Amino acid sequence: MHQLQLSSSSIFSSFGAFIGLSFDEDSFQLKRVRYCKICKAYIKGFDHHCPAFGNCIGQNNHILFMVLLLGFLSTEASYILCSFQFARDSHIFDGTRFENGLGGSLVISTMLFTLLQVLWQAVFMAWHIYCICFNIRTDEWINWKKYSEFQVIIQSQSGGSFAQMQFMNPYDKGILQNVKEFFAVGD
Secondary structure, rough: OOOEEEEEOEEEOOOOOOEEOOOOOHHHHHHHEEEEEOEEEEEEEEEEOOOOOOEEEOOOOOOHHHHHHHHHHHHHHHHHHHHHHHHHOOHHHOOOHHHHHHHHHHHHHHHHHOOOOOHHHHHHHHHHHHHOOOOOOOHHOHHHOHHHHHEEEEEEOOOOOEEEEOOOOOOOOOHHHHHHHOOOOOO
């Protein structure tokens, strides 16, 4: 994982290479550099800290994360189809739990477990596709009230002192442009 460390004047990678961004609170380049409390590092394009990988998901590995998630979904869906076909051909579904023995019970239980994995991972994949289409990161969506660029203050129409804060995504450039930006290499 490529981690960023802030100094008083510039950003350096964890490998010590100068990235060339100046440290300015209002710098548009730094708006999406977020701090991960778990890694204790600044991550460019921070989406979330993935406990499964033990690593932050950010700009430099977000595509790889999506490919791995798609690979998990494909593998698990294939396993469900193959184990269902095996169970059907072996007549495991025809018998009771005691008639099937350990092998049949193992096939059914692992198939059900994998089905549960596919369900939550499909929701997770759908969420990340949504985020890509609207150019929003998971951290930004959850913590938008912490980041001023996502806040719009709406004053009451009656001229009173009531004001309401609403969410606005300044990074959304339309679905097609957002997807192109996600897959852009070398930024």
